[in-house]
Amino acid sequence: MSSPALSPAAWLRGSRRPSWLSNPKVLRTEVLAGLVVALALIPEAISFSIIAGVEPAIGLFASFTMAVTIAIVGGRPAMISAATGAVALVIAPLNREHGFGYLVAAVVLAGVFQIVLGALGVARLMRFVPRSVMVGFVNSLAILIFLAQVPEMTNVPWAVYPLLAAGLALMVFFPKVTAVIPAPLVSIVILTVITLAAGIAVPTVGDKGDLPSALPMPGLPDVPFTLDTLTTIAPYALAMALVGLMESLMTAKLVDDITDTHSSKTRESIGQGIANIVTGFFGGMGGCAMIGQTMINVRVSGARTRLSTFLAGAFLMVLCIVFGPVVSDIPMAALVAVMVMVSFATFDWHSIAPKTLRRMPAGEITVMVVTVACVVATHNLAIGVVAGSITAMAIFAKRVAHLAEVTAAIDPDRATVVYRVTGELFFASSNDLVGRFNYAGDPDKVVIDLSAAHIWDASSVAALDAIETKYAQRGKTVEIIGLNGPSAHIHRTLSGELTAGT
Secondary structure (H helix, E strand, O other): OOOOOOOHHHHHHOOOOOHHHOOHHHHHHHHHHHHHHHHHHHHHHHHHHHHHOOOHHHHHHHHHHHHHHHHHHOOOOOOOEEOOHHHHHHHHHHHHHHOHHHHHHHHHHHHHHHHHHHHOOHHHHHHHOOHHHHHHHHHHHHHHHHHHHHHHHOOOOOOHHHHHHHHHHHHHHHHHHOOOOOHHHHHHHHHHHHHHHHOOOOOEHHHHOOOOOOOOOOOOOOOOOOHHHHHHHHHHHHHHHHHHHHHHHHHHHHHHHHHOOOOOHHHHHHHHHHHHHHHHHOOOOOOEEOHHHHHHHHHHOOOOOHHHHHHHHHHHHHHHHOOHHHHHOOEHHHHHHHHHHHHHHHOOHHHHOHHHHHHOOHHHHHHHHHHHHHHHHHOOHHHHHHHHHHHHHHHHHHHHOOOOEEEEEEOOOOOEEEEEEEEEEOOOOOOOOHHHOOOOOOOOEEEEEEEEEEEOOHHHHHHHHHHHHHHHOOOOEEEEEOOOHHHHHHHHHHOOOOOOOO
8 A cells, every 4th residue: 555645744744743742751751762772772883883884973863863764754753763784784885995985975865775675656556565574674684683692692701691681580570560660661761770889890881882972063974976986885785775665665554564554665665765865975884764762762762752862863972972981881781671572572473373373384483484594594584575476486486376277168060179278377377377278179260358467567468379379270260359458458459469479
């Protein structure tokens, strides 16, 4: 279902007055959720900066500008966009081979590509992503979130493990006491106080890299504005645009399902492009929807509006610039505990329950497994979604290929035979259509009734031409009847044009 067009006024103001303006409870939830997400963004953004080969401040600036901008222009309220690992992997070779200026230029161009793709309706492609791929996407991102925490739990001081256990326990049991304050925020604060008060030496946020001390300043990419520069950055920009849009649209669909609400995927696509352009002009590394932090915001903290997204970006800069020394002392064990809890909450455990697997068609299970396997093997959600969707289409094509049935009825005078074809005729189902007719034994007049069939492609027309040719070689005539409008058009246009020499 395509997203409705939005007027410029509706784009800026939204369709309704924000609920947090009149509801203090909603306001509290959104503010605290934004704070929790901001804390979780810091080590992630620094890690992705390292992957891209840039300074930690670059990833933090990107997360700030992406979150703040997408909160205004995006289509999915409460979704978090920031610097991501998928984008970092795409643009790392460009930065390594040509320098940071080319990276920034590619981010801006990627934003332009995303706006164009959004305007062309790329969001409508989400209709072709089956549910089994979506389940695989959810499960694989949960696995990736957990795997990303493994390095923080290996070869570390022994004190990390009781801190990690304490953090998980707090997030499990604290909500039973009160839901006013998000359990992840309570866990982070308590574990930080304990480590500082007891002088426990464990890895901290500060060990990941230096935090910025000032806001980013806008400027143009430091590259020559030539055709050679464009040809250099264009492939990377296009890859970044596609990966970013796929992850963002899949995450938006996931949040739609969690919140039981609809969002404009076209607006989200264009909004991602605007956010990346803004990020590029502020010297950031670009990004897209951040799945782990979105789950913290929506599923764990209960946020539902744009305010939490905006505050996540705003708090991120305040924490880095104003409270940098304090934030640097947060133990990584506290943030790892949050992400581990997120991974377990995100995974669709029902999808792998024995009862579910026994009832699920084998093809659906195969698609889910292919999606998960490709994502885990490549650490790229986009590759997994594409592989899963292609697998689903292949299974579907194989399944419907057998739905075309042919039945024959000969007139009492044995002068005419009527073949009734039922089903969908396309490249898979029409391949064996030619062999379903008795060319030698049929009478001189053959009628093919397609009133219960539909012609979809040139392969089906070619198959019908071949049938007519085989009968003509035996001096018999063929009449095709019952074509619906679209089928008649494609048959009339292509018949006799698909075989050399006709």
